[in-house]
Amino acid sequence: MEKEKKSSAVSDVGAWAMNVVSSVGIIMANKQLMSSSGYAFTFATTLTGFHFAVTALVGLASNAAGYSASKHVPLWELLWFSIVANVSITGMNLSLMLNSVGFYQISKLSMIPVVCVLEWILHSKHYTREVKMAVVVVVIGVGVCTVTDVKVNAKGFLCACVAVLSTSLQQISIGSLQKKYSVGSFELLSKTAPIQAISLLIFGPFVDYYLNGKAITNYKMSSGAILFILLSCSLAVFCNVSQYLCIGRFSAVSFQVLGHMKTVCVLILGWLLFDSELTFKNIMGMVIAIAGMVVYSWAVEVEKQKNGKAALPPKNSLTEVEIELLKEGSDNSLVKLPDPGDSKV
Secondary structure (H helix, E strand, O other): OHHHHHHHHHHHHHHHHHHHHHHHHHHHHHHHHHOOOOOOOOOHHHHHHHHHHHHHHHHHHHHHHOOOOOOOOOHHHHHHHHHHHHHHHHHHHHHHHHOOHHHHHHHHHOHHHHHHHHHHHHHOOOOOHHHHHHHHHHHHHHHHHHOOOOOOOHHHHHHHHHHHHHHHHHHHHHHHHHHHHOOOHHHHHHHHHHHHHHHHHHHHHHHHHHHHOOOHHHOOOOHHHHHHHHHHHHHHHHHHHHHHHHHHHOOHHHHHHHHHHHHHHHHHHHHHHOOOOOOHHHHHHHHHHHHHHHHHHHHHHHHHHHHHHHHOOOOOHHHHHHHHHHHHHHHHOOOOOOOHHHOOO
C-alpha cells in the first residue's frame, strides 16, 4: 500500500510538472510567435485549431499503434463538450480584445469561485473552511500580482461572463466524463480533439479576422514562423494531455488554484527573458499566492484524512458483535456426552 501511494504521488507530481512546464513553454513560444517584435502571427483561434489538429493526429497514431484503447463515449456528449470548449476559447479571446488587461485577469480569477459553485450545484460537492480560506488567499495573491487597470464595458463584460462560465463547465466536464465512462484522460482527449480541430479551423479564421481585422491568407509565412508554430503545437500536445491528466487525478478547483503557479512562473520568465517589469507589488503578490497554494494543498490533505476516517467503521464494533455471536453459538452447540456409568449392557 505504501509503495502504491508513493507511486501515485510521484505520478501526480509528474502530471502537474508536465502541465506547468508545457503551459509556461507554450506561452513563451506564442509570445515570440504573436508579438509585433517577433513574427506577428496574430491568429490565436486558428493557432488553437492547429494545436488540436496535431493532438488529434497524435491520438490517432497512438490508437493505431495499440498504445491506447478506445472506449465508447456517446457522440452527443463529445459534441456538447467540444462546443463548450470552443466557446471557452473564443470567449477568452474576445474578452482579452474587448476588456482591459486588469479586468481580463479578474475574470480569470473569478473562475475559482465559479467552479466551486458549479460543482456544488451539479455534484453537491462541499468544501471545508480551510479550503475556502486558502482559495481566498490565492485569489488575493494572484490579483495583487496581475491586476492593474480595470475598465469595464458592456460587450466585454458579457464576453467575460460567457468565457468564465464555459471554461469552468469545460474543466468540470473533463473530470465527470472520465469517471462516468471510465475513460482515460488521453482517450477522452483523442475523441474530442478532432471535433475541436475541425470546428476551430473552419470558424477560427473568421473569429481572428473579427478580432484583429487581418486575414490569415494575407500573412506571409516565414521559416521562423513555421518553426515556432510547430514548437507551439508540440507543446500544446503535452499541455492538453497534462490538463486532462491533472483534472482527472485532482479536481477542477485544484487545477484552477494550483494552476496559478503558472502565472507566477510566466511573470518571472517574462522578467528574465523579455525584460518585463517586476515590481515590489508583483513580488508581494507572488509570495501571497504561493503561500495560498501551500495552504490549499495542506487543507485538501486534511479534508482527505477527515473523509477517510469518517468512512471507516467504528473500531472493534463489528468484531465485538462477532465475538458475542460466536460465544452464543458455541454455548448452544455443546453436546452432553453420555456418562460411562449410565451405559447399559
